[in-house]
Amino acid sequence: MMEALAALPWAEIGEASLDTLLMLAISMLFTLALGLPLGVVLFLTGKRQLLAHALLHNVLSFVVNVLRSAPFIILLIVMMPLTKLIAGASIGVRGTIPPLVVAAVPFFARLVETALREVDRGVIEATQAMGASTRQIVLSALIPEALPGIVAGLTVTAIALVSCTAMSGVVGGGGLGDLAIRYGYYRYETDVMIVTVVLLLLLVQILQILGDKLVLYCSHR
16 A cells, blocks of 8 residues: 555656646635626626616626536637637636636625625615715725625636546646646556545645635634
């Protein structure tokens, strides 16, 4: 058993793990930066909301729904020319990040919109009564009140992105998924594939535990 473990390509496994973490970290930063404002706009432009605008809301909803419904592997392939233009590569770590962001932003934006809808309307009305602007209402009332739901949504998005990074290995996306395909599928080295699966499961568990703790912290802040 020990000899079998020692024979595994640990250097490649370590490098693939770092690549997966890098893809996850960068894509999550962009997802948060783009998905949070998009979710807020979706909420504010909805029916009977502060900036109600049916046309804008319907257009944004349509785009979000289309991108959410596209299978990631198809999105990965379709975006290759654009990805190469943006990142300078259509495969590897750099080539995987743009499709990850495009897939995750609409998903997270919907979760943000849902979290904002759960905020008691009385909180919004009370803030309005004090003469707060829309920007102040969003920053001082809506987002703080919806923060546990937003953090929970971010956790769900991060876990979904882990599976997407693994899926990108089919087209040479790098990371643990790529390692599992190269060793487990092409070389029939099942032990390497098992190690990559275990590492991905551990990553998901860590993300879920951290996310749950952050939700509890935000709920009792």
